[in-house]
Amino acid sequence: MSEHLGPYELLSRLGAGGFGEVHLALDPEGRTVAVKVLHPHVAADGGALARLAREVETMRMVGGPHVAEVLDASLQGTRPYLVTRYVQGRPLSAVPVPVVELRRLAAGLGDALLAMHESGVVHRDLKPANVMMTEGEPVVIDFGIASALDSLSVTASGAVVGTPGYLAPEVLEGRAAGVESDVFSFGATLAYAATGRQPYGQGPASAVAYRVVHHPPDLEGVPEWLEPLLRECLSTEPGARPTAAQICARLGVAPVSHVRRATVRPQVAADVHARVRDQAHDHAHVRAAADDMSTREWRPGREQHRRSVEASRARHREKVRRRWLIGSGLFVSLLAAAARVPLPEVSLFLLAAYSLGVVIDAGVAMFSRSPYQRSRLITDTLCVAGAVGICFGLAAAFSTFTLALFAGTALVVGVVFLLSA
Template identity: 45%
Template structure:
């Protein structure tokens, strides 16, 4: 339990917030007083989910089902509001100790106490499933130990039986180490998944360790899918039942009704192991002594409804944050100015402004400005154009604050119909909520961050293939050309969250042929030990899963020193001067095309004529972004409003010079087609040389 932050509200739906109970990917849980004075646990869902109508419909349905759930062993949902700016739900607050904390403090439980714990949790799941719900996140942290028995809590990612999953297939919801193999694969989850998770919880309670071990999430998920659980030390009387719960196939697991027969009924006499009753009682007593806090800064700031924000105020706010929204940080392309006809018969065309947001001291952003400018000039040179285009480049200084302020300045201008997010992983995500609130379509060309994985709930479209789908070009190269027998994946835990999708793609989802072994390298460690292990099989393939160039360079140097001779691959995020010096011979998968790509021939000629050189990385992608936006704005039957642009862009595939833009109907992610926008490079002589686009690999390499 923690104090409220200055950014937390003081009130939600008439409930007075008192403290923080926890936070996760879906939102924040607060301890609060209801309008009637009762203690409640109030979960506030992250605001971006409020933009997803499918999520809101599911949230309403599931909270309605949960309010009907009546079980001694669950915590009832008291009220909820799916229409709030940030949807929320309130459950009864039960003071107690999470099972995860109890195991960490006091170790494994004796068999009699685990059996009675199992009886209560099986009864809880039976009631949950009878109510038409699947919990999907049964783990020790979601089992609350109260004085009168356990409670299964947190239905924040629960799913109504038979409903569409919260995320598309290929995504993983739940907690690694306790979720089922079908969850790890990102496929449909039913009641049997909860049985598997219950088995993991009970094994952990008996042995003091999770059955699929510890470590990085990717390694745990891989063991869950492909390896047998560690059940050493299980007592004989519970061994058979728990082994059945942990069957890889959902069809082979017992039902919760069968488990209730096996575990018997809850025994309230001394159900907690020695030492825990006093801890639970002490934890419950803390709530009684809590003072009501002063209003948070956020609540004080919005005590009165704020006045409508004018364009002038937004621009002033941008300037205060160091971003010249209309001044020195803004560049108007000469060929992008409105074209007003003169004389009889001349028509005046409306102007659609496209913003470009990024750090203008960065060469990749400057390259995108030039590429986007060529698209604007080409559009304005067409006699049949329905409108003129203008390009406005805003400098975000490469920071999140600058990105948010720059996006606000662009959004304040009604002539701005789209924004190209040309910046970095650090900056671009901060522009997403600003553009979403304004109904302004944000087109992301370069950033590749896990923080952009939920943009299907916003007004944003990611125009590039991402690590969520894996480093496509090198995977195709390995499978089509190299045919590896064994690949060692060096998983750099310094970039654990950002690199996890790549590791999942080649392990859990099996997108790489042959045997795959994962070697985890801790954030503070070097790569010498891993390189020596790999060098025991010097001709094996190595895939570096990391995103820090200096770490990649160190890995490359360690492999060379250890005598590794096999193929080595990575993705674009490792590229730097240091890596190019150390990584001779590596194969790299990128999301940007190269001037040597035949499909860029006309663009390259136009770029050379205007700027006197070949286009750099991401220039062609920005050129496509402008053309894609213009295509959507001019769509037949469209209303031309910026709020409608994203829907028009999703309506049908569009072919650019870099890739085919086609989006999956449910997830709204860029489809991973053969022409999905991956490009293969080879490090030679201290530079990355273009080899082929993804769909040509195996034919020309």
């Protein structure tokens, strides 16, 4: 039996990270989304949740084909969660490397970097595991979460903010992480994709971090058109690295703005206000953070009518029923036309049996409370009339042998289709 979290139906667990578990889920309209449920030690940190609530407002503004947009969030109760677009594919860390379509990957990552930085979002944890590959295109996930949840209480509980080898030197040295640190992570991620090796080697995290700060990256094997850009991106000095816009210009990516207008559901901020007030005696800094929060309405889309998951499934069942009704009508009319001359009784029996089945279906529709009641009656009537008309039309246009050949072919194709489905 599936589990529900707020308005979302959790279908299966996709994985887990330092901050939470990710589940494949259905939204109220029946669309697949990714729901990240924060770990209990993260949910217990009121300060982290307050920062996350503020950061979510900015994260909602990031859009584009190469980022997994944040669609919703709820920070109430014991299981706060974030909802993002579900990206079907494999992470860059799990695909064969070196990547064949490296230019396509570089352009997509550059576009994602520009989309985040235009909106004022710093990813802070860009790495191959956070780049999903879907049909050859990269999609960046989990942007903004690491920087929002970077607090002593959260990291002390076991969440790792960033990955050695992809974290910029200034971050490893304890300095502030800005957009320049994302550019460094971008360079390290592309270096891995181009060579199939970690740009600063492997080993203990402390050893890798030392190499990041004191040694140049391993870029042997990187194509000539990309190596100069990666060397600049992996500079130890943040000011020497190019901006996201400059990266896109050098990669030939058209400068398209992906900033979205976003609003936040009042419940998100209200929940954090309540949680922060409850923990105010332990976290004095949280009270100030909550006071700065604004409450704005959050609508995941522009749709005004939101169907429930059950309604979406009913609509799907109606589509399947209609297709079966039309398909079986065409097949019965073909068989009846083939049997009309040699076996007229069989032809009549086939049409009568099909018509009886459709009449029963129409009778069920009349007494049901389905919103598709009227359309079902119209479809049933048209199917009966269409089957009879097609039968006589085929019988007049083709010979019995030809119709029998058509019917046999249709039967074989139908069986193969059912078995493959």
